[in-house]
Amino acid sequence: MVLAVVAWWLVSLVMTGAKQVPSPAATLHAAVVGFTEHDLLLDLRLSVLRVLIGVAIGCAVAVPVGFVLAWYRPLRLMFEPLVSFFRALPPIALIPLVIVYLGIGEQARLSVLSYAAFFAAVVVIYESVAAVDDIYVRAGRAMGASGLELFARIVVPYTVPQVFVAVRVALGIAWATLVAAELTVAQRGLGTYIQDAANFSRKPDLFAGIVLIGLSAVVMDRVLVAVMRVSVRWQDRVAR
Amino acid sequence: MVLAVVAWWLVSLVMTGAKQVPSPAATLHAAVVGFTEHDLLLDLRLSVLRVLIGVAIGCAVAVPVGFVLAWYRPLRLMFEPLVSFFRALPPIALIPLVIVYLGIGEQARLSVLSYAAFFAAVVVIYESVAAVDDIYVRAGRAMGASGLELFARIVVPYTVPQVFVAVRVALGIAWATLVAAELTVAQRGLGTYIQDAANFSRKPDLFAGIVLIGLSAVVMDRVLVAVMRVSVRWQDRVAR
Amino acid sequence: ACGALDEGSGDTKGTVKAKKGSTVVKVGYLHTIAVDDKLWLGQVAGYWAKQGLDLKLTKFDTGIAEAQALNAGSIDVAIMGGVTSNFPAQGQGKVFMLNSIENATAQIWVQPGSEITNVKQLKGKKVVTTTGTTADILLLRALTKAGVSRSDVTVVNAAMPDAVQAFNSGSVDAIVLWVPFDLRVKEADPGASMIASAGDYPDAAVGDGWVANNAWYAKHQATVKKIVAGWLQSNAAFRKDPSGSLQKVWKVAYSQDAKLSDLQHQVKYQTDYTNAEWLQRYENGQVLDVVGTAEKAFVALGGLPSFVEPKTFFDTSLFVDVAKQAS
Amino acid sequence: MTTMIGFDDVRLGFGGVEVLDGVGFGVGEGEFVSVLGPSGCGKSTLLNIAAGFLRPDSGEATVAGEPVTGPDHRRGVVFQQYAIFPWLTVEKNIGFGLTLRANRRSREERRAQVARYVELMGLQGFEKSLPKTLSGGMRQRVALARAYATEPQVLLMDEPFAALDAQTREYLQELLVETTQTERRTTMLITHSVEEAIFLSHRVVVLGNRPTRVREVVDVPVPFPRTPESRLQPEFLAVRRHLEDLMRSESTTSARS
Amino acid sequence: MTTMIGFDDVRLGFGGVEVLDGVGFGVGEGEFVSVLGPSGCGKSTLLNIAAGFLRPDSGEATVAGEPVTGPDHRRGVVFQQYAIFPWLTVEKNIGFGLTLRANRRSREERRAQVARYVELMGLQGFEKSLPKTLSGGMRQRVALARAYATEPQVLLMDEPFAALDAQTREYLQELLVETTQTERRTTMLITHSVEEAIFLSHRVVVLGNRPTRVREVVDVPVPFPRTPESRLQPEFLAVRRHLEDLMRSESTTSARS
Numbered sequence A, B: 001m002v003l004a005v006v007a008w009w010l011v012s013l014v015m016t017g018a019k020q021v022p023s024p025a026a027t028l029h030a031a032v033v034g035f036t037e038h039d040l041l042l043d044l045r046l047s048v049l050r051v052l053i054g055v056a057i058g059c060a061v062a063v064p065v066g067f068v069l070a071w072y073r074p075l076r077l078m079f080e081p082l083v084s085f086f087r088a089l090p091p092i093a094l095i096p097l098v099i100v101y102l103g104i105g106e107q108a109r110l111s112v113l114s115y116a117a118f119f120a121a122v123v124v125i126y127e128s129v130a131a132v133d134d135i136y137v138r139a140g141r142a143m144g145a146s147g148l149e150l151f152a153r154i155v156v157p158y159t160v161p162q163v164f165v166a167v168r169v170a171l172g173i174a175w176a177t178l179v180a181a182e183l184t185v186a187q188r189g190l191g192t193y194i195q196d197a198a199n200f201s202r203k204p205d206l207f208a209g210i211v212l213i214g215l216s217a218v219v220m221d222r223v224l225v226a227v228m229r230v231s232v233r234w235q236d237r238v239a240r
Numbered sequence C: 001a002c003g004a005l006d007e008g009s010g011d012t013k014g015t016v017k018a019k020k021g022s023t024v025v026k027v028g029y030l031h032t033i034a035v036d037d038k039l040w041l042g043q044v045a046g047y048w049a050k051q052g053l054d055l056k057l058t059k060f061d062t063g064i065a066e067a068q069a070l071n072a073g074s075i076d077v078a079i080m081g082g083v084t085s086n087f088p089a090q091g092q093g094k095v096f097m098l099n100s101i102e103n104a105t106a107q108i109w110v111q112p113g114s115e116i117t118n119v120k121q122l123k124g125k126k127v128v129t130t131t132g133t134t135a136d137i138l139l140l141r142a143l144t145k146a147g148v149s150r151s152d153v154t155v156v157n158a159a160m161p162d163a164v165q166a167f168n169s170g171s172v173d174a175i176v177l178w179v180p181f182d183l184r185v186k187e188a189d190p191g192a193s194m195i196a197s198a199g200d201y202p203d204a205a206v207g208d209g210w211v212a213n214n215a216w217y218a219k220h221q222a223t224v225k226k227i228v229a230g231w232l233q234s235n236a237a238f239r240k241d242p243s244g245s246l247q248k249v250w251k252v253a254y255s256q257d258a259k260l261s262d263l264q265h266q267v268k269y270q271t272d273y274t275n276a277e278w279l280q281r282y283e284n285g286q287v288l289d290v291v292g293t294a295e296k297a298f299v300a301l302g303g304l305p306s307f308v309e310p311k312t313f314f315d316t317s318l319f320v321d322v323a324k325q326a327s
Numbered sequence D, E: 001m002t003t004m005i006g007f008d009d010v011r012l013g014f015g016g017v018e019v020l021d022g023v024g025f026g027v028g029e030g031e032f033v034s035v036l037g038p039s040g041c042g043k044s045t046l047l048n049i050a051a052g053f054l055r056p057d058s059g060e061a062t063v064a065g066e067p068v069t070g071p072d073h074r075r076g077v078v079f080q081q082y083a084i085f086p087w088l089t090v091e092k093n094i095g096f097g098l099t100l101r102a103n104r105r106s107r108e109e110r111r112a113q114v115a116r117y118v119e120l121m122g123l124q125g126f127e128k129s130l131p132k133t134l135s136g137g138m139r140q141r142v143a144l145a146r147a148y149a150t151e152p153q154v155l156l157m158d159e160p161f162a163a164l165d166a167q168t169r170e171y172l173q174e175l176l177v178e179t180t181q182t183e184r185r186t187t188m189l190i191t192h193s194v195e196e197a198i199f200l201s202h203r204v205v206v207l208g209n210r211p212t213r214v215r216e217v218v219d220v221p222v223p224f225p226r227t228p229e230s231r232l233q234p235e236f237l238a239v240r241r242h243l244e245d246l247m248r249s250e251s252t253t254s255a256r257s
């Protein structure tokens, strides 16, 4: 991380003129000015909240849907193509439709983020269920587990590590979709901040916005990894 | 799939006025006009190629990087935060930088797509390596497998199913990033086509572009799933 | 580039091909009639070819992307809209010619049945526009004149097509747009009404300009002169037969995107001059004033740190030279 | 004696390879039957059919007179691969069946039952351990405890003592003989040990090489309750010699052909 | 006789639980030593230390006089959980070690070697099968074949015959006695069968309950080559009785404490 900042700083020294890269110091300064004078904290808070809610909704739907799709063959055959269809649709292309049908309120942005998070997570979950070792399912059924119990007591715990992966992926995607989501005429937010900076070609602000997004994502990811470590102690993890 | 078209058609009957949804017929007509008169096939071909190349490059890099990160602890500690940082950066926010540093040629678009594909795939691969059962690694080492052999002969085959998942995820993400990628001033392509349609408020064309993206993604996904079926015959797949 | 990814030469049916050995100029443009009208007429009638120029055209969606590409050297020349007064002032490129004056293309519209009838009443209301554009300048001027502080209005940013969608869906009170998006607003609901246009504010006019990459400009004065010469021919032809010329341009460049009537509607809001009139305005400094006035708006909007004299980034001499020779 | 587990001319092949070639025998209520047969002959396959995880190509398996259509919690199963849940501790694994709707007990009952089997299986001190920290034999004991804990009427066990040392194995065998007697559980046990088969069973079923049929069903005329001394009775030794001969004649062809 | 495998006061605990409490013994070159001990006492742990997968907390394991620092292909290992690769067919599993750089053979040699072990293990007809389609005993035979195929000088085996029927097991035991004799492989075998331990070994090491020490090292004074008749020799029976007594005295406490 420190190395990365040094690398950035070196690049900013080398690149000058038209292709100038704002230095870390210039970016930091832009961020400080942003926080003190333009209430950048509000943008940050709004975006973090949007991402959190979007991921929460997206994953909350993706987990059961992913499980159900993996579990019931007929449903899967019906819905799998639909999932890959909608998953592929670019959020930016959908923005005009979102604005028309969902308006420009918070729900529009949350819908875009949930949409992105959902489709990012659902495939990972779906595949992880398919990889559950049959022997555990058999053991559960032999003890009389109902469909729901099999699911909640065996499939879910077994796939918890993969669910975390799914959430991590969804989180990354949600952040990456933030600017698009805030194209739904958001008034504040990091995406809006970046868009504004780009409209007026204020490079240090642009960089500050981008770095803030990256850092927020890193923090969230770290938290998730820490939670995961605790929850999957039972797994033999080969990474040394 | 058929059901979805019927649903769409019903919606298009119900929604009128400002919120009008183009009917499947109108969309099909727009697509036919596009193909016959405006060489929409060129757009389609360009975008399909871009996505394929982007995913190919992204995954070709993500697979070794994901494996190496999972395998070497010090590297992981150094690079994991960087990965979650860059993974979260919204492609749209990066477009200004891409234009300035990579220009507006094909390489700009391919870079954006590879970037998106890479970061989508790398986490899935990374986590799948961490989940390799230690017993197989031990067996390999007991037979004298070198680090490289362990990797190529045990870790890689064991994680093949997850690599497919990673590629599927990357493919979805790449399509979803297509419009952003073609914001690097592409002159042709489905993303450009959609952007044009939006700029001039041509809704049927917008829909046609979106549907084409979705369908292309479905076709690619089906192909991938078929290949996966064959390659992971050894795995007990629980999905019934 | 690799063959499979070839986007096509960019040559459009109906344009005159350049002669062998012509000077290649990479030109970026915005696909809006106030910006690319003379460009396309020149392509149709072969004015560029006649000058020994081979223009390689790249279409951009925003002036921002154009400025970035110009700066990075991906294109040699960009024809821009309102941002002609912004990015070159930041040292990003040299203006050498204006294409037209957009004096009334920007307009403020309010919802059907809205009680808002004048700009003053925008206070406390939600207004959507694309920041950093012609429309944003109009909003600034209008609010200033009405004595309303910009902070008393909720200004939200969106790309213009999205802004129109937002307005049409009733989510905002007003929209500041540029033509031809007024047509989209009226299409959705004929009851929407315009409460102000840039025509009402002399200082809200912007000049659309031809801007060259700094390094390229320093080395290719002769080529710039050829561009000016070609443009003068195109402009002359346009002034001679405005509607016929427009039809030609529509046919070659717009038939897929918009109706001819849209373009005819649109050109009403821009101002064009004959070559002689332009020359006069270059010589008496009026063109610099137009650019400077808009630049001040960008300063006020926070896009520019401070005001820079237009003559430092707008070199009028080449145009004057060529235009004098021609006349 | 009613037939609790019945196989009637059961045939099954896997992708062209014939495995079960018309297997038929029955296990009466409260009866203990062991199944012997060469490795790979189809014993686990047979057990999986009785458990309801595999459907025969033809013929039928019945439990309590009803055709088997799927798994059922009244049939406890111990799998050859143990199949204990790696994400649960030892005590949670053992108590798992008792938390399911089909067999739910109150928290106290469950705790008592778990404690009882932890003790019987000699797993004290490992209640909170995860399976990855257990030895092979300990995992097998957890799997046994988990199947016993739900107290099913029919027990299907696939080599449940394979990974245990001789003494633990004998101890658990005696335990099994005891509970079978007192609680009259119907049991079908797959084993490789002739001695074990005889010691525990009323009857021993000997299967032949793949494709498998029943070669012989041998009665064990040793009276219950059996004790370690039973192993030295002449009846015991006679059955043992007979079975060993039977097995030997079959197996050499299996391992070398 | 040089010591090929040596344990010198090896101690190891897992998170506070002491498992090996100063284990020391040696296996000479060409010698066959079996290790007996109650379930969960630490036998697999000991084998993992010799194989180089675990490091003792104190003390040292040596192979051919050198301290063990990690796994090495000259030590063949058969794991208690088989560990055959689920993504490879039977023949690819068996030939795996021979494709590695450390032990590479030409394609023809490899093919011959694989064919030889397929035949010895009675796996004909299953060369192209994937592990998920094999029975438990067949998997174990694949694991054995894979370890044998690389012809390591030192063999470490953890209950390699547990899932096999008595006859296959005897057949493989005889095979093992034969190869040990002719090829003078040094072998350390973990087993639960006293009979098996005696039949195969020069010496038998008996471990005590956890925390484990060596209780006794018993010499087997039965001359090689051994045949099925050796099992009936008075020396054999005497050692057997002694070991059984030894185990019994230890094990009851293990399973119940």
Ligand SMILES: Nc1ncnc2c1ncn2[C@@H]1O[C@H](COP(=O)(O)OP(=O)(O)OP(=O)(O)O)[C@@H](O)[C@H]1O
Residues within 6 Å of the ligand: D132, D133, D134, D135, D136, D137, D138, D163, D165, E014, E015, E019, E037, E038, E039, E040, E041, E042, E043, E044, E045, E046, E080, E210
């Ligand atoms: N990774 C681990 N973490 C914690 N404890 C462990 C771990 N591995 C083994 N143990 C403990 O070490 C002890 C010995 O285990 P080991 O597998 O060596 O026994 P064993 O003698 O091979 O038994 P068995 O005959 O049942 O296979 C057991 O009590 C076990 O719980």
Ligand SMILES: Nc1ncnc2c1ncn2[C@@H]1O[C@H](COP(=O)(O)OP(=O)(O)OP(=O)(O)O)[C@@H](O)[C@H]1O
Residues within 6 Å of the ligand: D014, D015, D019, D037, D038, D039, D040, D041, D042, D043, D044, D045, D046, D080, D210, E132, E133, E134, E135, E136, E137, E138, E163, E165
């Ligand atoms: N899923 C499957 N697909 C194909 N063949 C299978 C499958 N399951 C089992 N078989 C085959 O069926 C035969 C019998 O297997 P089974 O597991 O029933 O043997 P077993 O008698 O239990 O042997 P062991 O004593 O070694 O456990 C074997 O030849 C095996 O290869």
Ligand SMILES: [Mg+2]
Residues within 6 Å of the ligand: D043, D044, D045, D080, D158, E135, E136, E137
């Ligand atoms: Mg079996």
Ligand SMILES: [Mg+2]
Residues within 6 Å of the ligand: D135, D136, D137, E043, E044, E045, E080, E158
């Ligand atoms: Mg063990």
